[in-house]
Amino acid sequence: MFKFISTYRLQFLILATFIGLFMLMSQTYSEEGSSRFQTVVQTVTYPMQVSVNSVASTFKNIWSSYISLIDVNEENNRLRQQLQDMEEKMNQHIENSVQFLRLRDQLLFASKKTKEKIFAEIIGESADNTHDISLINRGSNQLVQRNFIVIRKEGLVGRIQSVSPFQSSVQLITDHRNRVPALIQRNRIRGLIYGTREGLEMRQINQHAIIKIGDRVISSGLGGLYPKGLLIGWVNEIRHQKHELFKTAILDSAVDFNQIEEVFVIVPTKSDSHLFID
Amino acid sequence: MRLLLLSHGFILIGVLLIIVFNNYFQLGGLKINWMLMFLLILTLRHSKMFLPFVGILAGLIMDALSHGIMGLYGISFFITLLLVSQTNKLFYANSVFVVSLAVFTMSIFEGWLSLSILDIFEPDTDKSALMLISILPLAILQGILTPLIIQFVIFGENLFLGETA
Numbered sequence: 001m002f003k004f005i006s007t008y009r010l011q012f013l014i015l016a017t018f019i020g021l022f023m024l025m026s027q028t029y030s031e032e033g034s035s036r037f038q039t040v041v042q043t044v045t046y047p048m049q050v051s052v053n054s055v056a057s058t059f060k061n062i063w064s065s066y067i068s069l070i071d072v073n074e075e076n077n078r079l080r081q082q083l084q085d086m087e088e089k090m091n092q093h094i095e096n097s098v099q100f101l102r103l104r105d106q107l108l109f110a111s112k113k114t115k116e117k118i119f120a121e122i123i124g125e126s127a128d129n130t131h132d133i134s135l136i137n138r139g140s141n142q143l144v145q146r147n148f149i150v151i152r153k154e155g156l157v158g159r160i161q162s163v164s165p166f167q168s169s170v171q172l173i174t175d176h177r178n179r180v181p182a183l184i185q186r187n188r189i190r191g192l193i194y195g196t197r198e199g200l201e202m203r204q205i206n207q208h209a210i211i212k213i214g215d216r217v218i219s220s221g222l223g224g225l226y227p228k229g230l231l232i233g234w235v236n237e238i239r240h241q242k243h244e245l246f247k248t249a250i251l252d253s254a255v256d257f258n259q260i261e262e263v264f265v266i267v268p269t270k271s272d273s274h275l276f277i278d
Numbered sequence: 279m280r281l282l283l284l285s286h287g288f289i290l291i292g293v294l295l296i297i298v299f300n301n302y303f304q305l306g307g308l309k310i311n312w313m314l315m316f317l318l319i320l321t322l323r324h325s326k327m328f329l330p331f332v333g334i335l336a337g338l339i340m341d342a343l344s345h346g347i348m349g350l351y352g353i354s355f356f357i358t359l360l361l362v363s364q365t366n367k368l369f370y371a372n373s374v375f376v377v378s379l380a381v382f383t384m385s386i387f388e389g390w391l392s393l394s395i396l397d398i399f400e401p402d403t404d405k406s407a408l409m410l411i412s413i414l415p416l417a418i419l420q421g422i423l424t425p426l427i428i429q430f431v432i433f434g435e436n437l438f439l440g441e442t443a
Contacts, residue, residue, distance in 0.1 A: 010327065017356065021334065025349030029399050041342035045297060052298050127296045127343035128351075129309050129412040130393070162346040169346060176408070177345075177400055196404070197411045 042135075042164035049167065050137060053123040117151075117264040118142055123167065132175040132195060132257070134158075138265060139166045147225060149266045155231035155254030156180070156219055157263050168265075173232065174200060174257055181222035182232055184215045191249070193217070193232055200233055200251040207247055211238050217251055227266070281324055284438045285332045288316035288431070293339060308416050313340060314355060314388060315420055318381050319431045321362045322369060330359035347399070354392040358384055374425045382421030389413030 005012060028035050118138055126133035138144050140163045150157040150170045158178065161171040173180055173195055180193040182202060189209040191202040202217055215235040221228025233251035240247040292313030300309040313336040321329045337355035341348045362384055369380045390409065397403045 014360065017331070017334065018353065021349040021353045021356065025347055025353065025395070028346070028348040035342075035346075035348045037338055037348055038342040038346055041339055045293065045343065048294070048297050052301070056302055124297065124301050125309075126345070127300065127309065127340055128311070128345075129416055130389075130396075130408055131345045133344060133346075176403060194402075197407065 038162060039164040042162075042167055042169075046137075046164070046166045049123045049135060053121070053137075116267040116269075118144060118267060120144075120150075120168075120263050120265055122170075122261055122263065126169075131177070132172040133161065134170045134172060134260075134263075136168050136170055136263060136265070137166070139164050139168050141165045143267065144168050144265055148268065149226055149230075150263050151230060151266060152255050152260060152263055154256075155233070156226065157255055157257075157260065159225065160265065170263070172257060174253070180226050180232065181220045182217050183220040184209075184211060184235070185218050186212075186215050190220055190222075191217075193251070198250075200253050202235070202249040202251055203246060205247040205249060207240065207245055209247060211235055211247065211249055213238070215249075217249070280439050281320075281326060282328060282332070284434055285317065285320055285329060286335075287438070288320065288434065289313055289332070289336050289339070292316055292336065293343075296340075296343060305419060306415065308412075308419055310420060310423065311340070311385070311388075311416070314358075314385065315381060315424070315427050316431065317355070317359055318362060318384055319377065319424070319427055321359050322366050322377055322380055323431070323435075325363045325366045327363060330356050330363055333359040347396070350392055350395050353395060354388050357391060358388040361387070374428060377428060378421045378424040381424045382417050385417035385420045386413060389417065 024035075028038075120136035120138040122134045123137045124135035136150075144160060144163055146160055146163055148160045150159060156173055158170045158172040158175070161169045163169075171178055173193060175195045176197070178193075178195045181190070182193045183190045184202075187210065189205060189211065191205040194201045194203055205211065213235055217232045217235065219226040219228060219230040219232060231254045233253045235249045236252045237250035238247060239250065292315075295312040296309070299312075317329060317333050317336055321333075333355035334352045337350075337352035338348060340351040340355070344351075362380070366380075369376050390413065393403065393405045393408055393413070397405055
C-alpha cells in the first residue's frame with residue numbers, strides 16, 4: 001500500500017490538493033462572512049488600494065479643474081443670462097416654498113426616524129470580469145457587517161458581500177449572482193431583479209400584469225434582505241412571448257454604476273431584526 | 279528555487295497591476311488577468327511541477343479580490359497550469375505566435391472552468407452569455423498582449439535566473 005502511494009505520490013498530491021480546494025470553496029460559499037485568507041489579502045492590499053485611489057482622484061480633480069477653466073468665460077456669459085431669468089422665477093418659488101416648508105415639517109413629524117448611514121468611498125473593483133463587485137473603504141472597524149445594504153441618493157446599489165477590518169466588498173445589484181425582490185410602484189406588481197451584463201432585468205412578472213414603459217421599480221422588502229421602497233430603476237422595455245408564463249422588463253438603472261464614487265451603508269435598525277446590531 | 283521566487287515575484291507584480299492598472303485602465307472594459315498570464319507563460323517556458331501549485335496561491339488571491347468564493351479560481355488556475363505543464367511540448371514555446379495561441383486557448387479553458395465551477399453552486403449562471411461577452415474577448419486580448427508579457431518574463435528570467443534561464 002505504502003509502495004503504491006509512494007509510486008503515485010504526485011497523482012495523490014494533485015488529487016488531495018484538488019479535494020482540499022473544493023472543500024475550501026464549499027465551506028467559504030456556505031459560511032457567513034469573509035474567510036481569513038480573504039481578510040488577510042484585503043487588509044494587505046488596502047493601503048495600496050487607498051493610495052492608488054487618492055493619487056488617481058487628485059489627478060482627476062486637477063484635470064477636471066483645468067478643463068473647466070477653458071470653458072469658464074463662455075459659461076459665465078450664459079450664467080448671467082440665466083440669472084436674470086431665475087430672479088423672476090424665484091419670486092414665484094418663494095411663495096411656494098413657504099407652503100412646502102410647513103408641509104414638510106408635518107411629514108417629518110409623522111414619518112419614522114431615518115436609518116443611520118455610514119458614508120463610504122469606492123476604492124476599487126473586482127479583479128475579474130465576470131463579477132460586479134466594488135470595494136469600499138469601510139470595514140468591520142466601522143461596524144460594517146455582511147449583508148448590510150448599500151445605497152446612494154439615487155437608489156439601491158447593492159449589499160455587503162464580505163468584510164475585512166478596513167474595507168468591504170459590495171456586490172452590486174448588476175452582478176449576475178444578485179437577486180432583488182421588487183415591485184412596480186404604480187400597481188404593486190411583483191417580480192425579481194436579475195443582474196445581467198447589459199444591466200438590470202425584472203423577471204417572473206405575471207403574464208397578465210400591465211406594465212408601462214417608464215414605470216418606477218422599487219424593492220419590495222420580501223426576503224428580508226433589502227428594505228422596502230428603495231428605487232431600483234425604470235422600465236425601459238417589456239419582453240414577452242405568447243408561450244412564456246412570465247413577462248420580463250428591461251430596466252434603466254436609477255444608479256449610474258459607471259460613475260459612482262461614494263455610497264452609504266445602511267446600519268439596520270431594530271425593525272430589521274435579522275441584521276440588527278445591539 | 280530561483281524560479282519559485284521569480285514566480286512569486288510575478289504574482290506580486292500581477293496583484294499590483296490588478297489593483298493599479300485594472301481599476302483605471304481597462305481595454306474595451308476588460309480587466310486583464312495578469313497573474314494568469316505571467317504563470318501561463320512561465321509554465322510554457324519551464325514545465326516545472328510546482329508551478330501549478332503556485333497557481334493555487336495566485337487563484338486564491340484572485341478569489342479574495344473578486345467574488346470571495348475561496349478556491350474557485352484556485353482550482354481553475356491549478357487545473358489550467360497542470361494541463362499546460364503536461365502539454366507544453368505540444369506548443370513550441372520559443373515561438374511568440376504559438377505562445378500567444380496557447381495563452382488564448384488556455385485563457386478560454388480557464389474561464390470555462392471557473393464558470394463551470396460557479397455553475398455548480400449557482401445553476402442560474404448564464405454561462406454561454408458570460409463566455410461570449412466576457413471570457414472570449416478577454417482571451418483574445420490576452421493573446422494579443424502575450425508578446426509584450428513574454429518580453430517582460432524574459433527580462434525577469436535574465437535578471438533572476440541568469441545562466442540557468
